[in-house]
Amino acid sequence: MTDETALQRVKFYQTGTHTVGNRLMDKARRSVQASMDRSNAITSGHRACQGCGEALGARYALDAALRASDGQLVAVNATGCLEVFTTPYPETSWQIPWLHSLFGNAPAVATGVAAGMRRKGRADVRVVAQGGDGGTTDIGFGCLSGMFERNDDVLYICYDNEAYMNTGVQRSSATPPTARTATTPAVGDAPGNIFGTGKNLPLIAMAHNIPYVATANVADLHDLEDKVTTAMDIRGARYIHIMVPCPLGWGSAADATIHVARMAVESGLFPLFEAEHGRVTRSKKIRRRVPVEDYLRPQRRFAHLFKKGQEDTERIARLQRMADANIERFNLLGERETP
Amino acid sequence: MLKQTEGSQAVAEAIALCRPEVVCAYPITPQTHIVEGVGALVKAGKIENCEFINVESEFAALSVAIGASAAGARAYTATASQGLLFMGEAVYNAAGLGLPIVMTIGNRAIGAPINIWNDHTDSMSMKDSGWIQLFAETNQEAVDLHIQAFRLAEELSCPVMVCMDGFILTHAYERIDVPSQEEVDAFLPPYDPIQVLDPVEPYSIGAMVGPEAFTEVRYLAHEKQLQALRRIPEIGAVFKDVFGRQSGGLIHSYRTEGAETIAVALGSVNGTIKEVIDGMRDDGAAVGSVSICSFRPFPLDELRAALVGAKHVVVIEKSLAPGLGGIVASNIRMALRETAVPVYTVIAGLGGRPITMNSLREVLEAAGNMRLPDVQFLDLDHGAVEREILRAKQTRRAGPTAENILRNLGHAAVAGND
Amino acid sequence: MFQVRIHGRGGQGVVTAAELLSIAAFLEGKHAQAFPSFGSERMGAPVVSFCRLDEKEIRLREPVTAPNAVIIQDPTLLQSVDVFQGLNSDGFILINSTRTFDELGIADFVAGFPAHHVCDVGASELAMKHVGRPVPNAALLAGFAAISGQLHMDSVEDAIRQKFPGAVGEANVAAAREAYEIAAAA
Numbered sequence: 007m008t009d010e011t012a013l014q015r016v017k018f019y020q021t022g023t024h025t026v027g028n029r030l031m032d033k034a035r036r037s038v039q040a041s042m043d044r045s046n047a048i049t050s051g052h053r054a055c056q057g058c059g060e061a062l063g064a065r066y067a068l069d070a071a072l073r074a075s076d077g078q079l080v081a082v083n084a085t086g087c088l089e090v091f092t093t094p095y096p097e098t099s100w101q102i103p104w105l106h107s108l109f110g111n112a113p114a115v116a117t118g119v120a121a122g123m124r125r126k127g128r129a130d131v132r133v134v135a136q137g138g139d140g141g142t143t144d145i146g147f148g149c150l151s152g153m154f155e156r157n158d159d160v161l162y163i164c165y166d167n168e169a170y171m172n173t174g175v176q177r178s179s180a181t182p183p184t185a186r187t188a189t190t191p192a193v194g195d196a197p198g199n200i201f202g203t204g205k206n207l208p209l210i211a212m213a214h215n216i217p218y219v220a221t222a223n224v225a226d227l228h229d230l231e232d233k234v235t236t237a238m239d240i241r242g243a244r245y246i247h248i249m250v251p252c253p254l255g256w257g258s259a260a261d262a263t264i265h266v267a268r269m270a271v272e273s274g275l276f277p278l279f280e281a282e283h284g285r286v287t288r289s290k291k292i293r294r295r296v297p298v299e300d301y302l303r304p305q306r307r308f309a310h311l312f313k314k315g316q317e318d319t320e321r322i323a324r325l326q327r328m329a330d331a332n333i334e335r336f337n338l339l340g341e342r343e344t345p
Numbered sequence: 346m347l348k349q350t351e352g353s354q355a356v357a358e359a360i361a362l363c364r365p366e367v368v369c370a371y372p373i374t375p376q377t378h379i380v381e382g383v384g385a386l387v388k389a390g391k392i393e394n395c396e397f398i399n400v401e402s403e404f405a406a407l408s409v410a411i412g413a414s415a416a417g418a419r420a421y422t423a424t425a426s427q428g429l430l431f432m433g434e435a436v437y438n439a440a441g442l443g444l445p446i447v448m449t450i451g452n453r454a455i456g457a458p459i460n461i462w463n464d465h466t467d468s469m470s471m472k473d474s475g476w477i478q479l480f481a482e483t484n485q486e487a488v489d490l491h492i493q494a495f496r497l498a499e500e501l502s503c504p505v506m507v508c509m510d511g512f513i514l515t516h517a518y519e520r521i522d523v524p525s526q527e528e529v530d531a532f533l534p535p536y537d538p539i540q541v542l543d544p545v546e547p548y549s550i551g552a553m554v555g556p557e558a559f560t561e562v563r564y565l566a567h568e569k570q571l572q573a574l575r576r577i578p579e580i581g582a583v584f585k586d587v588f589g590r591q592s593g594g595l596i597h598s599y600r601t602e603g604a605e606t607i608a609v610a611l612g613s614v615n616g617t618i619k620e621v622i623d624g625m626r627d628d629g630a631a632v633g634s635v636s637i638c639s640f641r642p643f644p645l646d647e648l649r650a651a652l653v654g655a656k657h658v659v660v661i662e663k664s665l666a667p668g669l670g671g672i673v674a675s676n677i678r679m680a681l682r683e684t685a686v687p688v689y690t691v692i693a694g695l696g697g698r699p700i701t702m703n704s705l706r707e708v709l710e711a712a713g714n715m716r717l718p719d720v721q722f723l724d725l726d727h728g729a730v731e732r733e734i735l736r737a738k739q740t741r742r743a744g745p746t747a748e749n750i751l752r753n754l755g756h757a758a759v760a761g762n763d
Numbered sequence: 764m765f766q767v768r769i770h771g772r773g774g775q776g777v778v779t780a781a782e783l784l785s786i787a788a789f790l791e792g793k794h795a796q797a798f799p800s801f802g803s804e805r806m807g808a809p810v811v812s813f814c815r816l817d818e819k820e821i822r823l824r825e826p827v828t829a830p831n832a833v834i835i836q837d838p839t840l841l842q843s844v845d846v847f848q849g850l851n852s853d854g855f856i857l858i859n860s861t862r863t864f865d866e867l868g869i870a871d872f873v874a875g876f877p878a879h880h881v882c883d884v885g886a887s888e889l890a891m892k893h894v895g896r897p898v899p900n901a902a903l904l905a906g907f908a909a910i911s912g913q914l915h916m917d918s919v920e921d922a923i924r925q926k927f928p929g930a931v932g933e934a935n936v937a938a939a940r941e942a943y944e945i946a947a948a949a
C-alpha cells in the first residue's frame with residue numbers, strides 16, 4: 007500500500023478510465039485478476055444481480071487474500087446477499103473452504119476456526135470473515151467488537167451496500183441520511199433515512215486499537231487488493247470496510263456501479279484511508295473533486311431530493327457538509343502534511 | 346372494507362387500526378412486508394402517536410417492545426425463523442414479566458440448512474415460553490386475530506404471538522375485509538396496564554425470585570394460560586358481535602359429525618384439508634377435520650370432545666421433534682390420553698414442501714385402512730435418504746448432508762432471500 | 764376454478780401481474796388468489812407467479828400444477844424453462860412477443876390447441892409506445908382477458924387504474940386497450 011499514494015501523485019493513469027492500466031505496471035504490482043494463472047476464490051456461476059458491487063468486491067478481496075496466504079485460506083460468511091448468491095446449492099461458487107453459520111455470529115465463528123486451526127497445528131491457515139453492512143454494523147456488532155477486543159487472528163471484511171439488500175432493501179445503521187429504503191420510505195416531511203443516525207464502523211474499529219483498519223471501494227480495485235494484502239501480512243484482528251454499490255437497492259444502472267462508487271470517493275462522502283493501532287496512517291487523495299450531487303443523482307434512492315421544480319437544496323447541502331467534513335478530517339485533498 | 350390485497354399489507358393495516366404506540370422492525374423474510382407496511386403508514390402520518398423504530402437485531406426488537414410495554418405503551422413487533430430464535434431470551438422474558446406485547450410470526454423453517462420457506466418450526470421452538478400462540482387459517486383470520494390479540498394480551502397482561510404461514514399467507518393476494526377504525530375502536534379499548542413504570546407509583550419490575558416463590562410465579566403463568574382458555578372464545582364472541590364474522594376461538598371443526606377419520610392441523614393447510622374432506626365425503630368416506638387456532642393455551646377439553654368419537658386421528662404437522670416425531674401430535678395424545686383413539690403423526694410441508702390434495706387424501710385413506718405408521722413423513726424421497734445413509738456408512742468424511750442430498754437429487758435449489 | 768401461471772424474469776413484475784389479474788377478478792365479484800413462486804430471485808432469474816379465479820371462496824393452498832392458462836412475459840424463457848408444463852390441451856397461451864409462433868419455434872406445439880386459445884402480443888412494445896417503459900403487465904392482462912373470456916375489459920382497466928394511479932395508470936390503460944384489440948382479432 008505504501009507506494010500507492012506515490013503512484014497517484016505522479017498521475018500515472020490513463021485518461022478516461024482513471025485506473026492504472028495493468029500494462030503500464032510492473033509485474034509485481036499487477037492485479038491478481040490480471041494474472042494468467044489466477045485461481046479465483048469465487049468462480050463464475052454465482053447468482054448476483056447484474057452489476058453487483060458486492061460480487062466484484064468479494065472476488066477481488068478474497069483473491070488477494072488467497073494469494074497472500076498462498077492458498078491457505080478459510081472464509082466464514084454471515085447470512086446475506088453474498089452468502090445466498092454464491093451458494094445456490096448444490097452448486098457453490100466457492101473454491102476455498104467456506105462456512106456459513108448464522109447472520110449475527112460470523113466474527114465469533116471465525117475466531118473459533120482460527121483457534122481450531124492453531125490447536126490442529128495449522129496456524130498457517132488464515133481466516134477471513136465477511137458480511138454485509140447489516141451483518142456487521144447491526145446484528146453481528148457485538149460478536150465483532152468481541153473479536154476485535156481480544157485481537158483474534160481474523161481479517162473481517164464488511165461489504166457495505168448501505169442496507170439489508172438480501173431481504174429487499176431495508177435500512178441498516180450504515181444507510182446514509184435521506185436514502186430511501188423499504189423501512190425509510192420517501193414520504194412525510196423527512197423523506198428517506200433521517201440525519202443524525204447511523205454509525206461509522208471503521209472509526210469504531212479503530213477505537214479498539216486493533217493493528218489494522220482500512221476502507222476500500224470497488225472503483226479502485228488495486229487499492230482494495232493492496233489493502234487486503236497489507237492486512238494479510240499482519241496477525242491479529244484486522245478490519246476492512248469496502249463500499250459496494252448495489253444496483254437493485256440503490257436504483258442505479260447496472261453498468262454504473264464503478265462510476266457511482268467512484269463518485270462516492272471523489273465527492274468525499276466515502277473516504278479511503280488506513281489506520282494502524284487506532285491512528286490514521288494514510289488517506290487516499292481525491293483526484294478530481296465533485297459535488298455530492300454527482301454521486302446522488304444517478305441513484306433512485308435519492309430521487310426525492312431532485313424532484314423537478316422542488317429540489318431539496320437544504321438536505322443536499324447537509325450531505326455536502328458531511329462530505330466536506332470528511333475531506334477535512336481525513337485530509338482528502340492533501341492540504342496537510344500529515345494524514 | 347372488502348379489498349383485494351396482500352396478506353401482509355392487510356395485517357399491517359390491521360395493526361395500524363389497533364393504534365400501536367411503539368412498533369419495532371427488523372427485516373427477515375417472509376415477515377418483512379408487514380413491518381414495512383406499518384412503517385410506511387407511520388412515516389406517512391397515518392398512525393397517530395406512533396413511533397416506528399428500525400432496530401439492529403430481533404433481540405433488540407423485542408427488547409425495545411418490552412421497554413415500551415413496561416412504560417405503558419401498546420407495543421408490536423414481528424419476526425420469523427432465525428429471528429425468533431435470535432430474540433429467544435427476550436421471548437421468555439416478555440412472558441415472564443407479563444407484558445402484553447403482540448408479535449406476528451411469518452412462519453418459516455429454521456436452519457441449518459438455511460431455508461426461507463414455510464413450516465412451523467419457529468413458533469414451535471417457543472411454544473413453552475409462556476406466550477399465547479394463535480394460528481391463522483386464512484388471511485382474513487390473520488387480520489382478525491391481530492385485533493383480538495391486543496385485547497386478549499392486555500386483558501390478561503400476557504404476550505400473544507399471531508402465527509401466519511410465511512409466503513402461503515403473507516405473500517398471497519386475496520379478498521380480505523379490513524375493518525374500519527370505528528369498528529376496531531368499539532372492540533379494542535385503550536391499553537390500561539396492570540403494571541407500569543411511573544415515578545408517581547414506583548414498581549420494581551423483574552426482580553429476582555428465589556426458590557420460596559418461583560414455583561408459585563410459574564404456576565401463575567400456567568394459570569394465566571388457563572384463563573386465556575376461557576377468554577379466547579369469549580373474545581371471539583364479542584368480535585362476532587362487532588364485526589359480524591366468526592374468527593379465532595380455540596378450534597374449528599369441519600364436517601366431523603360421524604367422522605371416523607379426523608385430520609388435525611394448524612394454519613393455512615386447513616384450507617387444502619377441507620377441500621380433501623369435501624372430495625372424500627362426496628365419495629362416501631366418513632372424514633372430517635379440526636383446525637387448531639389456539640395452540641397455547643392448548644384446548645385439551647375441546648379437542649377431546651371433538652376427537653373422541655373418531656376411530657383415527659391424523660395430525661398433519663409442519664414441524665418435527667427429531668427423536669420423537671410430532672409436536673402437535675404429542676399434544677393431541679395428551680388430549681386423548683384416557684381414550685383408545687389412535688393418533689398418527691404426518692410430518693408435512695417442511696421447509697416449504699408443497700402439501701398437495703393428492704398426498705393428503707392418500708394418508709387419510711391409509712389411516713382409514715389401518716395402513717398408516719405411527720410417524721410418517723409426507724412425500725419423503727426414501728431413495729434419496731437411503732442412498733445418503735449408505736454413502737455416509739462407506740466414507741467417514743462424507744461431507745455436508747444438505748449438499749449431498751441435493752447433489753443426489755440432481756437439481757439445483759433456488760436461491761432465496763433470507 | 765380457473766388457474767393461471769405467469770412466467771417472467773426477476774424485475775419484470777411477474778408478481779404484480781398476478782396481483783393485477785386478481786384485482787380485476789375481485790372487481791367483478793369473483794374470488795381470486797394470487798401468489799408468487801415464493802423465493803424472489805435476483806434480477807433476471809426466471810420466476811413464476813400464480814393466480815386462481817373462482818366464483819366461491821378459494822381455500823386451496825397447494826401450488827398450481829395444472830394451469831388453465833400460461834402467460835409468458837419473456838419469450839427467451841421458452842428456451843430455458845418448461846413453461847407449458849401441466850397445461851391441459853384446451854388451455855390458453857399468451858406470449859409477450861411480436862414474432863410468429865414459427866419464429867418462436869413453438870408452431871407445432873401450439874397447433875394442438877384450439878384456435879384463439881393461443882396468442883402473442885407485443886406487450887413490451889405497446890408499453891414502450893404508451894408508457895415509455897417496457898412494462899408489459901397491463902397489455903398482457905388485457906390480452907389474457909381477450910383470449911380467455913375470464914375478465915371484462917372494464918374491470919381490467921379499473922384494476923390497472925387502482926394499482927397505478929394517475930397518468931401512469933392512464934398510459935397503461937391505453938396500452939391495454941390496444942393489446943385487447945390485437946388479441947381479440949387474433
Ligand SMILES: Cc1ncc(C[n+]2csc(CCOP(=O)(O)OP(=O)(O)O)c2C)c(N)n1
Pocket residue numbers: 060085086087088109110137138139140141142165167169170171172173178371372373374403427428431762763
Ligand atoms: C437472526 C436473523 N435475522 C434476520 C435474518 C434475515 N436476513 C438474512 S440476510 C439479511 C440482510 C443482510 O443484509 P446485509 O448484512 O447488509 O447484507 P447484504 O445482503 O446487503 O449484502 C437479513 C435481514 C436472518 N437470517 N437471521
Ligand code: SF4
Pocket residue numbers: 053054055056057058059060061087088091167171172251252253254255805
Ligand atoms: S441485491 Fe444488491 S447486493 Fe444483492 S446481489 Fe443484487 S446487486 Fe448484489
Ligand SMILES: [Mg+2]
Pocket residue numbers: 138139140165166167168169170171
Ligand atoms: Mg447490506
